[in-house]
Amino acid sequence: xxxxxxxxxxxxxxxxxxxxxxxxxxxxxxxxxxxxxxxxxxxxxxxxxxxxxxxxxxxxxxxxxxxxxxxxxxxxxxxxxxxxxxxxxxxxxxxxxxxxxxxxxxxxxxxxxxxxxxxxxxxxxxxxxxxxxxxxxxxxxxxxx
Amino acid sequence: xxxxxxxxxxxxxxxxxxxxxxxxxxxxxxxxxxxxxxxxxxxxxxxxxxxxxxxxxxxxxxxxxxxxxxxxxxxxxxxxxxxxxxxxxxxxxxxxxxxxxxxxxxxxxxxxxxxxxxxxxxxxxxxxxxxxxxxxxxxxxxxxxxxxxxxxxxxx
Numbered sequence: 001x002x003x004x005x006x007x008x009x010x011x012x013x014x015x016x017x018x019x020x021x022x023x024x025x026x027x028x029x030x031x032x033x034x035x036x037x038x039x040x041x042x043x044x045x046x047x048x049x050x051x052x053x054x055x056x057x058x059x060x061x062x063x064x065x066x067x068x069x070x071x072x073x074x075x076x077x078x079x080x081x082x083x084x085x086x087x088x089x090x091x092x093x094x095x096x097x098x099x100x101x102x103x104x105x106x107x108x109x110x111x112x113x114x115x116x117x118x119x120x121x122x123x124x125x126x127x128x129x130x131x132x133x134x135x136x137x138x139x140x141x142x143x144x145x
Numbered sequence: 146x147x148x149x150x151x152x153x154x155x156x157x158x159x160x161x162x163x164x165x166x167x168x169x170x171x172x173x174x175x176x177x178x179x180x181x182x183x184x185x186x187x188x189x190x191x192x193x194x195x196x197x198x199x200x201x202x203x204x205x206x207x208x209x210x211x212x213x214x215x216x217x218x219x220x221x222x223x224x225x226x227x228x229x230x231x232x233x234x235x236x237x238x239x240x241x242x243x244x245x246x247x248x249x250x251x252x253x254x255x256x257x258x259x260x261x262x263x264x265x266x267x268x269x270x271x272x273x274x275x276x277x278x279x280x281x282x283x284x285x286x287x288x289x290x291x292x293x294x295x296x297x298x299x300x301x
Contacts, residue, residue, distance in 0.1 A: 110184030
């Protein structure tokens with residue numbers, strides 16, 4: 001016997017009711033935040049944060065995925081607050097997948113990020129196809145867990 | 146044993162990969178490769194490989210000891226061979242338990258054999274090289290602004 005099919009109208013009603021996944025973007029540069037927000041807001045609910053403290057507060061609201069820049073200060077070249085936030089996130093919400101991004105093209109920073117629990121390291125400028133594919137894959141993986 | 150080859154140069158990467166595959170097929174069962182300056186080429190599996198062979202400096206940025214800094218993260222955990230291919234200071238030791246300056250008359254085969262046999266280099270071992278050459282302490286300090294997104298999406 002064939003499995004029962006869902007009428008199209010019912011399918012779309014269900015689809016429209018599904019809440020969008022919530023993505024937190026953490027970056028100190030306004031241009032990056034706005035550009036990424038514009039690109040992602042069609043498919044996701046986007047939260048943004050420009051500092052470590054703001055990122056922690058937003059994460060407490062409940063997020064599905066975090067997209068974090070390593071450096072969160074334009075003035076301080078040694079700033080690694082993005083990695084500090086990643087460590088905090090993994091300690092408090094270990095099931096939230098995190099993607100780290102950086103304009104630094106430094107391999108050792110990627111080692112730090114993955115050691116702290118990031119799933120992927122994306123190099124700035126962000127490749128949108130890669131970003132969207134990564135987010136989709138992580139969210140699908142998360143829904144299977 | 147699994148190995149990661151980290152170089153800035155593709156030719157070197159492929160040569161080393163072939164070398165390991167043909168001459169160390171008994172010891173090394175899986176080989177990963179990654180590129181300096183391309184942090185997205187790092188895979189989580191590489192973090193647990195027992196052996197790293199890394200070019201110390203990124204050839205595209207010859208003052209950036211990115212490979213050295215990377216393998217130092219594995220001090221005490223992974224066996225390492227650091228390759229110094231560019232010019233080194235006069236007083237810099239040309240070869241040691243976990244590094245070699247190339248070109249060299251030494252046998253690379255023996256070098257890798259010894260690296261595999263010996264325990265992983267410690268933090269102090271890396272610091273010894275940093276003391277011999279200050280440049281090895283150099284960390285990333287640039288943060289190029291450049292483009293925001295690689296592709297322009299209509300309407301954004």
